[in-house]
Amino acid sequence: QKEVEQNSGPLSVPEGAIASLNCTYSDRVSQSFFWYRQYSGKSPELIMSIYSNGDKEDGRFTAQLNKASQYVSLLIRDSQPSDSATYLCAVKWYAGKSTFGDGTTLTVKP
Amino acid sequence: DAGITQSPRYKITETGRQVTLMCHQTWSHSYMFWYRQDLGHGLRLIYYSAAADITDKGEVPDGYVVSRSKTENFPLTLESATRSQTSVYFCASSEDSSYNQPQHFGDGTRLSIL
Numbered sequence: 001q002k003e004v005e006q007n008s009g010p011l012s013v014p015e016g017a018i019a020s021l022n023c024t025y026s027d028r029v030s031q032s033f034f035w036y037r038q039y040s041g042k043s044p045e046l047i048m049s050i051y052s053n054g055d056k057e058d059g060r061f062t063a064q065l066n067k068a069s070q071y072v073s074l075l076i077r078d079s080q081p082s083d084s085a086t087y088l089c090a091v092k093w094y095a096g097k098s099t100f101g102d103g104t105t106l107t108v109k110p
Numbered sequence: 111d112a113g114i115t116q117s118p119r120y121k122i123t124e125t126g127r128q129v130t131l132m133c134h135q136t137w138s139h140s141y142m143f144w145y146r147q148d149l150g151h152g153l154r155l156i157y158y159s160a161a162a163d164i165t166d167k168g169e170v171p172d173g174y175v176v177s178r179s180k181t182e183n184f185p186l187t188l189e190s191a192t193r194s195q196t197s198v199y200f201c202a203s204s205e206d207s208s209y210n211q212p213q214h215f216g217d218g219t220r221l222s223i224l
Contacts, residue, residue: 031209043200043215044153051209088152096141096160096207097168102152 004091006101015110019076023089023101026070033065033072036088038103044088048074079108113137116201116216123191124224131186131219133201141204142184143213144168144176146197153200159184160207191223 003026013019021035032051036044050056050063050072062075072091076083089101114135123129133142140161145153155168157176165176173195175187188195198220202213 034212043218045215046212049210049212090213092209094207096204097143097155097158098213099155100145100153 003099004089004101006087006089006104008102009104010107011104012107012109013079015079015081015108017079017108019079019083019106019108021074021076021087021089021104021106023072023074023091024070025072025091025099029094030067030091031094032092033063034090034092034098035061035063035074036090036100038086038088040085076106079106081108081110084108114201114203114214114216116199116219118219119217120220122222122224125191125193127191129188129191129221131188131199131201131221133184133186133216135182135184135201135203135214137203137205137214138181139203139214140181140206141211141213142178143202143204144174144184144186145200145202146170146195147200147218148197156186156199193223195221196223197221 005024007022035048037047038044048063050065056063060077064073086103086105088103090098092098117132143158144156159165159178200218201216204213205211
């Protein structure tokens with residue numbers, strides 16, 4: 001069983017809609033959680049981090065964490081075509097290492 | 111702010127040859143990582159390093175060798191390349207192991223082994 005699972009996608013939403021990306025992780029001592037965006041042919045770039053249960057908002061992005069359910073999500077409000085990318089969930093364990101999910105590919109249609 | 115740079119960006123080589131991928135960061139980050147990314151597998155950790163002269167295996171280390179004699183450099187060597195090592199390789203760094211420190215990625219090296 002993989003340690004970090006993301007909804008496999010691909011996910012397609014119309015422009016202006018809310019895109020919801022989900023990630024579950026296995027029962028290990030997890031420190032923190034990161035969402036990266038990766039455009040095709042490019043490297044991953046950090047867009048959100050979350051460490052405590054609850055919601056964290058940054059512009060159109062909201063990260064949600066529920067440690068009891070081992071669940072982290074990313075909501076993108078007012079989705080734009082420029083949001084079309086693969087989104088990677090990363091769980092950081094102790095000793096500095098992270099495990100990445102396989103990613104969910106999002107397409108925002110104009 | 112040069113950040114983290116990888117070289118070469120593209121490389122084509124033949125099976126059995128040795129190839130070294132370079133990674134250099136200017137932030138003096140303690141941690142450095144090497145990942146490979148294949149379709150359907152996301153990012154898989156090959157090796158990582160917590161400091162100069164300290165390295166450890168990741169999820170898929172077989173066929174790879176790393177060294178870290180200086181904090182800023184973390185080369186990855188394929189000693190005898192195989193077709194299964196055709197992939198996109200990303201180097202990343204992190205300031206330290208603190209919970210709030212993310213990883214920062216280089217632009218990647220696209221490696222093809224014929």
